[in-house]
Amino acid sequence: MLRRPLLTAAKRGTSLLPREDMKKAAGRAPSLLLGLLRRHQTSATVGVDKQKTLDDLGGPSFLTTLNWLFVKGYFKTTQQLQIEHKKIYGPIWKSKYGPLVVVNVASADLIEQVLRQEGRYPVRSNMPHWRSYRELKNKSHGPLTEMGVKWQRIRSILNPRMLKPVHVSSYTNTINDVVTDFIERISWLRASGDQGIMVNDLTGELYKFAFEGICSVLFEARMGCMNEVVPEETQKFIFSVGEMFRLSPIVVLFPKVLWPYLPAWKQFVATWDHLFSVAEDLVKKKMEEIQQHVDTDREVEGAYLTHLLLSDQMTVTEILGSMTELLLAGVDTTSNTIAWALYHLAKEPEIQTKLYREVIEVCPGDKVPTSSDINQMPYLKAVIRETLRLYPVVPSNARVTVDDGVVVGGYVFQKQTLFHLCHYAVCYDESIFPDPHTFLPQRWLRGMDDRIKQHPFGSVPFGFGVRACLGRRVAELEMYLLLSRLLKSYEVRPDPAGTEVKPITRTLLCPAEPINLQFLDRKA
Numbered sequence: 001m002l003r004r005p006l007l008t009a010a011k012r013g014t015s016l017l018p019r020e021d022m023k024k025a026a027g028r029a030p031s032l033l034l035g036l037l038r039r040h041q042t043s044a045t046v047g048v049d050k051q052k053t054l055d056d057l058g059g060p061s062f063l064t065t066l067n068w069l070f071v072k073g074y075f076k077t078t079q080q081l082q083i084e085h086k087k088i089y090g091p092i093w094k095s096k097y098g099p100l101v102v103v104n105v106a107s108a109d110l111i112e113q114v115l116r117q118e119g120r121y122p123v124r125s126n127m128p129h130w131r132s133y134r135e136l137k138n139k140s141h142g143p144l145t146e147m148g149v150k151w152q153r154i155r156s157i158l159n160p161r162m163l164k165p166v167h168v169s170s171y172t173n174t175i176n177d178v179v180t181d182f183i184e185r186i187s188w189l190r191a192s193g194d195q196g197i198m199v200n201d202l203t204g205e206l207y208k209f210a211f212e213g214i215c216s217v218l219f220e221a222r223m224g225c226m227n228e229v230v231p232e233e234t235q236k237f238i239f240s241v242g243e244m245f246r247l248s249p250i251v252v253l254f255p256k257v258l259w260p261y262l263p264a265w266k267q268f269v270a271t272w273d274h275l276f277s278v279a280e281d282l283v284k285k286k287m288e289e290i291q292q293h294v295d296t297d298r299e300v301e302g303a304y305l306t307h308l309l310l311s312d313q314m315t316v317t318e319i320l321g322s323m324t325e326l327l328l329a330g331v332d333t334t335s336n337t338i339a340w341a342l343y344h345l346a347k348e349p350e351i352q353t354k355l356y357r358e359v360i361e362v363c364p365g366d367k368v369p370t371s372s373d374i375n376q377m378p379y380l381k382a383v384i385r386e387t388l389r390l391y392p393v394v395p396s397n398a399r400v401t402v403d404d405g406v407v408v409g410g411y412v413f414q415k416q417t418l419f420h421l422c423h424y425a426v427c428y429d430e431s432i433f434p435d436p437h438t439f440l441p442q443r444w445l446r447g448m449d450d451r452i453k454q455h456p457f458g459s460v461p462f463g464f465g466v467r468a469c470l471g472r473r474v475a476e477l478e479m480y481l482l483l484s485r486l487l488k489s490y491e492v493r494p495d496p497a498g499t500e501v502k503p504i505t506r507t508l509l510c511p512a513e514p515i516n517l518q519f520l521d522r523k524a
């Protein structure tokens with residue numbers, strides 16, 4: 001069992017006892033009156049004259065859905081299925097998956113209606129399989145899987161050091177160190193391969209970068225992923241994350257009573273065991289480090305994990321639950337986005353040159369960008385923003401209604417309705433993003449031209465509201481620092497074999513094949 005370091009209260013300036021009363025903290029559910037008022041307001045804005053309900057909504061039957069997924073072959077490209085179904089059924093339709101009914105919404109207005117109705121404790125989905133693992137193994141839920149008041153308490157503890165600009169910018173040096181090593185690793189990869197300036201499987205390399213980057217922020221530890229030989233434990237972690245995402249949609253297709261008999265469930269449990277054990281080792285290491293400092297009367301310094309361990313707001317088991325989920329959420333998302341951005345920059349030399357010029361103007365010579373330098377690089381931000389529109393790494397998101405009488409698209413829904421927000425389809429809606437298939441960073445630059453004002457819910461890559469992405473600011477900092485510095489060192493060119501890489505959905509939007517690119521030295 002993990003035990004918190006035995007610090008003296010005087011050293012920490014806080015109580016040694018876990019603060020049980022924290023569990024009782026946070027607010028109450030919205031009052032009935034407020035609920036009624038909100039319902040009334042939503043209805044009024046969409047003008048419901050006759051109460052249409054879920055039963056009146058059209059959409060494919062379970063058999064038709066199976067046909068689309070497994071006969072027509074959309075199982076791996078469910079993002080494209082959003083677009084196809086929108087053409088047939090319009091912007092709102094229902095899909096059946098056995099006993100499960102899902103309401104799909106595929107327009108910016110409807111996504112806005114779903115997201116604006118949510119109360120203080122939004123529910124993304126019940127995640128029964130993820131939650132069951134934690135219950136089976138006595139683990140704590142983290143921000144991804146927790147719900148209600150308990151979820152809000154976790155977020156209130158984790159938010160400040162993840163989202164407040166002053167804390168996020170304090171991670172700049174830590175991330176820059178990882179970026180320096182990644183740039184060197186690119187040079188080593190080129191030299192050690194037999195293809196000159198080619199770097200194969202950049203997606204895999206960026207995955208290691210993102211893992212190293214987020215570990216260095218969260219656990220204040222380096223994992224050795226930028227070394228020539230990546231440690232076996234790290235390789236195993238990477239494999240386990242992939243397996244967990246692969247097994248997740250399979251397990252959830254079966255009723256819960258059958259899970260103990262499914263080989264897929266057993267593998268699913270084993271992969272989670274591994275993910276938790278990696279996080280546990282890191283937490284243990286940090287606690288030992290803190291204890292050593294305390295024993296030798298040295299000051300305890302540190303950032304994220306140290307702060308959580310010292311602040312006494314969470315038990316060690318709770319910290320472990322949250323850190324595991326942060327680690328899980330913070331790797332594929334960031335790495336895939338950077339991979340797509342580089343893929344496009346390689347194909348579009350004019351955009352790359354424009355970005356390079358902006359970077360060297362703000363950071364000439366060997367100057368390493370700081371977070372305030374990044375604020376002077378609007379084009380860099382626009383390139384990442386456009387990448388997230390064209391490749392929303394979370395191509396769809398879910399919300400379960402917590403109140404009865406929620407009105408969306410003129411239909412009245414009961415509580416526990418599962419909404420599927422089809423972000424991918426909306427990102428390609430040409431009434432919102434003209435010329436939607438073209439990579440146009442200038443869409444995101446203010447005052448460029450008098451194009452139509454963009455809908456605020458046209459592209460919401462990090463989600464919206466109190467349940468939006470917890471790692472957004474750190475992810476952005478990682479992507480900005482890496483992209484700007486990488487382009488200072490190298491000119492990126494496409495794979496001469498001309499391979500076109502398409503996206504597929506494996507829970508997240510991923511490149512279907514490895515992304516291979518050429519890296520030319522700028523200095524040369």
Ligand code: HEM
Binds near residue numbers: 460
């Ligand atoms: C390009 C990078 C990333 C993208 C596009 C992204 C996107 C998202 C989205 C769309 C959600 C769901 C929001 C909602 O339901 O409204 C989410 C949730 C979350 N993200 Fe990220 N994310 C990224 C990076 C990260 C990183 C680096 C971390 C960790 C440090 C992280 C941690 C989380 C967590 C913990 C949640 C769950 C929040 C909750 O339910 O309270 N994400 N992210």
